[in-house]
Amino acid sequence: MYTEKLLAFLDASPVNFLAVKNVCDTLDKSGYIRVDAKDRMPAVKPGDKLYVTKNDSAVFAFHIGSQNIGDAGFRMICAHSDSPTFRIKPNAEIRCEGGMVKLNTELYGGAIMSTWFDRPLSLAGRVILRTSNPLSPETRLLHIKRPLLQISNLAIHFNRLVNDGVKLSKQKDMLPIMGFVNDELERDGMLMKAVCDELNATRRDGAPMVEPTDILDFDLYLYDTTPACLFGMHNELISAGRLDDLSMVHAGMEALVSSCDTVPEVTKVLAVFDNEETGSQTKQGAGSPFLMSLIERLVSAQGGTAEDMYRAVEHAFMISADNAHAWHPNYSEKYDPTNHPVLGGGPVIKFNASQKYASDAVSAAVFQQICEHAGVPCQRFVNHSDVAGGSTLGNILASSLPLRGVDMGNPVLAMHSVRETGSAADHEYCTVAFMEFYNGKM
DSSP states (O other): OHHHHHHHHHHHOSSHHHHHHHHHHHHHHTTOEEOOTTSOOOOOOTTOEEEEEETTTEEEEEEOOSSOHHHHOEEEEEEEOOOSEEEEEEEEEEEOGGGEEEEEEEEESSOOGGGGBTOOEEEEEEEEEOOSOTTSOEEEEEEOOSOOBBBOOOOGGGOTTGGGOOOOOTTTTTOOEEEEOOSHHHHTOHHHHHHHHHHHHTOOTTOOOOOGGGEEEEEEEEEEOSOOEEESTTSOEEEETTHHHHHHHHHHHHHHHTTTTSOOSSEEEEEEESOGGGTSOSTTSTTSSHHHHHHHHHHHHTTOOHHHHHHHHHHOEEEEEOOEEOOOTTOGGGBOSSOOOOTTSOOEEEEOTTSSSOOOHHHHHHHHHHHHHHTOOOEEEEBOTTSOOOOOHHHHHTTTSOOEEEEEEOEEBSTTSSSEEEEHHHHHHHHHHHHHHHHSOO
16 A cells, blocks of 8 residues: 555655655645744644745654643654765766767765666756846756666676776766757757756746746756566565655655544654755754754744753654665675564664664664554664664754654665665555554553
8 A cells, every 4th residue: 555655756756855845745735734934933733734844855744732742742753855866067068079968977975886877867856047036046846757868887898897896986987978969959058958848848837938048056866767666476575766765754754644634642743854865964954953943933832931842852752764774685694693674574673882873772662662553563673793884863863852762764675776675565564653653542
């Protein structure tokens, strides 16, 4: 049920901006009201549903509970909207011999670069247009759905050691081919022509045509146009880009709106941050005080004080949802001998002695019991002691909001590949567990 929705969500969300737009569309359909962060926070009462966005790439949704936030705290699920990819640089076109054009790119996040070779790629992101007010340019989202580019491999005849491991240059090897210049318009900018053509083809009725001179700047990224799919003898496995971390965004979103017509006892929060893959230290990242300021404003909108804000944090519980490493049958030596979660085994609690994760024995026990109440299996992950692991949202967020919480995620293979592998059963398990967290009696 939820897995089929996930596949559609992934295909519609090739970049962070479109993922957040699709979350907002779901919130709109579920009766949530958009609040501009520049406006005064309205007075809130039990049952109210609202959300706030930041930078078009982060979204924070709240369903106000019947109990005062200061007295009961809140239940929060955090995830992130970004995934490793390649960003298009300014002045990106590079003319090559024979009229071929390639684009200049830079790596975003920790991608497995070799997986991007020889795939049909396209562009998605946002384009910034000129207006009469320099401080308020217009933002248009862009999603070119047809294959437009490809990063082609070097033939094995010119690199006989390619299967022995090759060091790749981000600047030389990872530049996608866009095609050949074939008319006068393209001589003035093939990339801008493609962008304008897409914006004009998808513009609202009555909106003016976009010309290249209207474009001030852009945040554009590569993505693999191959649709997400199920595979395996029983369609039990998922092959898709951006499972890390849009699968957790989707599970949190589905759980949040699952009982949107019922007033919860405790306020429910869904926080989708951006830039986790580059350290979270942005205004829309988990290292920003933006979420803390929203919670403070909500407490104030209920007539609460700073003291109530501090009490709310002490009552609250956070699930930091970011995917975990599944045991790989070809590389068992890379995993901890007793704590290696498997695909299909359920959500994974993540531990790290160096405190790269927020989980401790207490918060892990809380999440395990949530899974038990939901009838969902639960696993644990600890890194092999000789293999360094990454960090995620929980401990970064705790630097501004000292929340009790757990770091968890669904197990996946090939994390940060252009296509990762997950389990359909795990997505169902995780969504049900999140519903229990939001709506269960606890």
